[in-house]
Each structure stands twice: as structure tokens, then as C-alpha cells.
Amino acid sequence: MAKMKYVEALREALRQEMQRDEKIYLIGEALGGGQQGVFRVTQGLQEQFGPDRVVDTPISEACIAGSAVGSAIFGRRPVAEIMFGNLMALCVDEFHNQAAKFHYLTDGMIKVPMVLRCVNWTRLVSGPHHCGTLDIMILNTPGIITVAPSTPADAFGLMKAALRQDNPVVYIEHSNLYSVSGEVPIEDKDYILPLGRANIAREGNDVTVVTYSLPYHDCIKAADELGKEGVSVELIDMRTLVPYDKQTIIKSVKKTGRIVVVYEGYKTYGAGSEICAMVAEEAIDYLEAPILRVALPDVPIAANEVMVKELSINENKVAAAVRKAME
Numbered sequence: 001m002a003k004m005k006y007v008e009a010l011r012e013a014l015r016q017e018m019q020r021d022e023k024i025y026l027i028g029e030a031l032g033g034g035q036q037g038v039f040r041v042t043q044g045l046q047e048q049f050g051p052d053r054v055v056d057t058p059i060s061e062a063c064i065a066g067s068a069v070g071s072a073i074f075g076r077r078p079v080a081e082i083m084f085g086n087l088m089a090l091c092v093d094e095f096h097n098q099a100a101k102f103h104y105l106t107d108g109m110i111k112v113p114m115v116l117r118c119v120n121w122t123r124l125v126s127g128p129h130h131c132g133t134l135d136i137m138i139l140n141t142p143g144i145i146t147v148a149p150s151t152p153a154d155a156f157g158l159m160k161a162a163l164r165q166d167n168p169v170v171y172i173e174h175s176n177l178y179s180v181s182g183e184v185p186i187e188d189k190d191y192i193l194p195l196g197r198a199n200i201a202r203e204g205n206d207v208t209v210v211t212y213s214l215p216y217h218d219c220i221k222a223a224d225e226l227g228k229e230g231v232s233v234e235l236i237d238m239r240t241l242v243p244y245d246k247q248t249i250i251k252s253v254k255k256t257g258r259i260v261v262v263y264e265g266y267k268t269y270g271a272g273s274e275i276c277a278m279v280a281e282e283a284i285d286y287l288e289a290p291i292l293r294v295a296l297p298d299v300p301i302a303a304n305e306v307m308v309k310e311l312s313i314n315e316n317k318v319a320a321a322v323r324k325a326m327e
Contacts, residue, residue: 002186007178009152010041012186013159014079018049020189021077024163025053028064028081028117032056038083039119039178065091065116069099069168072114077163084130085120085172088138099168100143111166115159120213121175122264122301123312131301131308133265138170139242139274145195146242148172150216152182154239157193164192172241174214174264198245200252204234207258207325209318210249210275212238215262215294221315226322233322241271249275250283257288258325262318267295289325294318 004012018024031037032046032054046054057064061082068080082088088095095116102110120133138146145167149155155173162169185191201216202223211219216237223233234252238244253259259279263272276291294317301308 001183003181004152004184004186005178006152006155006173006180006182007039007041009156009184009186010159010173011043011045012184013156013163014042015045015048016186016189017160017163018045018053021163023075024077024079025049025055026079026081027055027057027068029057029059029083031081037081039175041117041173041178042081061087061090062094065094066098068114068116069094069112072099072112072168073102073110077113079115079117079163082116082118085118085134086130086132088118088134092137095138095144095168095170096141100141103143103167112168113166115162115169115171117171117173119173119175120264122296123176123214123308131303133296135172135241135263135265135271136269138172139271143168144242145169145240146172147195147240148174148213149239150177150213150237152180152184154193154199154237156184156186157191158195158239160190161192161195165195172213176214180217193239195240196243196245197240198248199237199239200234200248201237202233202235204232204256206232206256207260207322208234208236208249208252208256209260209262209322210236210238210272211262212241212271213264215264215313215318218313218315218318219262222318222322225315225319231322231326244275246278246282249279253279253283254286257286259287260292260294260318260321260325262294262313262321264313265295266298267293268298270295289327292321292325294321
């Protein structure tokens, strides 16, 4: 095990998989040269693998995603970087209408083994065109696998799993997670986390909290605080959003009788709404309290530090929702 930052774990997973499989290549804006990747995920990889396998592109998300889809169809394994999650809107046709549907259109004869990396950006001021999340748009695309790791070890294991898939994967990162550190099993070159399986990050008896990505860390802090009050939180990190691990969530709800869903997307029609609906349909008889959500309000994220802080999820909001569930 090696202690490293989330950004370093991503880079090491890419490096190891590129060494393992020559079909894998990276494509995106400013991945090499002086920029070395806007968030430094690809730092040093162009020098190691050359410009033919770490390809710098013009500023065109449609070009990046479209090139990746085409090359995947013809046997390559591209990793395309879309710099900000909001800019996924500029390549909807490529991932929603093309990558996601070729398997179905051709009865499985054509595969699209590509990874589309994007970065959610919600708690740092960058203006409404760069701040936000389009997770639900991605999740509403049948044929796309979607992952959203919360820790460096998960970032490493899920990236390796994504790169060994024959199906298109959208890999959601978060700008605030890049500096988070943790132990990563980099010596295990076949360390793969199974897609579609959640992680019970903390066992508890009183209330189930389901989350993913950056809010996972808010939930950990909230669970620590609630533990001092005698409230035992069972924390589930989804890891994979499509397909997601229904059985782990239902089993937990049967035990605790309460559930709070925490997600950094807009509350209305958000990713967590699916979890709430599923529990209502399949586990409502086990509930002792209403299902609760902690999410962003339905307004654009402003270029204003005070407003960003006010709108953002934090451990206090999570803890308040758990206390309400316990009433």
C-alpha cells in the first residue's frame, strides 16, 4: 500500500493500464506539454507514452468525445477527458446517442470500450458555466456505465475496472477530491473493484445514509458527530451509480428502518431521487420514518463565495437530516 492523493491514484491507474494494454490512449485538452492536464491527472504521461497515446486536442468537447467514440468502435480504448462536468452538455450526442446505443443497434456486434472522464466542480467559485453537476443527464442514458469514486483507493480500483470494460463508462471525478489522501494498493496491478457493488463504509443500526463522491466525506464527519450523540449511522458509498447496488441498500434499510440520501446534485429529479423511489417501491414496509434527501437547491451555482458556501452540502446539513429521521 502507498499513501497518495486521489489525483495521483488516478494517474497511477492510467499509467499501469496503458502499460498493460497498448490500445489504451488519452485524448483531451492540454493533457501534455506545459499544461500537463488542468488538474494534473495526466502529468508526465505524455513524456512517458508519447503524443500519439496522450493526444492534445483543440478546445472542442464534441471533437474529443466524437473522436473517442469512433476510435473505440474500431478497436482502440480511449480515455477522453471533459474538463468540467458542465461541459458534458457539449457532447451529449456523442455519449447519449452514439456511444450508449451502438451495442443495441448492432445486436452486440459493435462494442464501444471507452472511458469519458469528467470533473464535477461545485464548492469552488468558477461561475455558473463551470460549476454544477449534470450527473442525472448521464444516469438517464441507458447503455452507459457510470462510476463516481469517493476515495483514492476507489479511484484507482474503479479506473482499472472501467478500462477493462467493453462498454462505455462515464467516470465522474470531483475537483475537491483531488487533494484527498489515502492508502492505495498500487503494487497490485490487477486491483479491480467490481462495478455495480456499493461499499458499506461504516456499519450502524439506527439510520442508513447513502451517498457518493465528495459528500461521502461530509457524511463521515456527520457520522462521527452523531456517534457522540448515541446515533449509529450505517454509511453506504455507492461507488457505481449505473448499475447501482440495490440489494446492499435494501438490506441496510431492513436493519435500520430509516434512510437519508445525500447527493451533490439538484434535489428535484436528482440522482438520489432514484434511490428514494426504489426504497419506496421495494422496502417501504421496513421504514419507520419518511425518506429524506440532502441535496443542492434548484438554482444555478453563482460566482459568489458566500452563496456557494450557503448552497453547498456540509456535515451539519447531513447531521440535521439524520436527527430529523430519528425523531
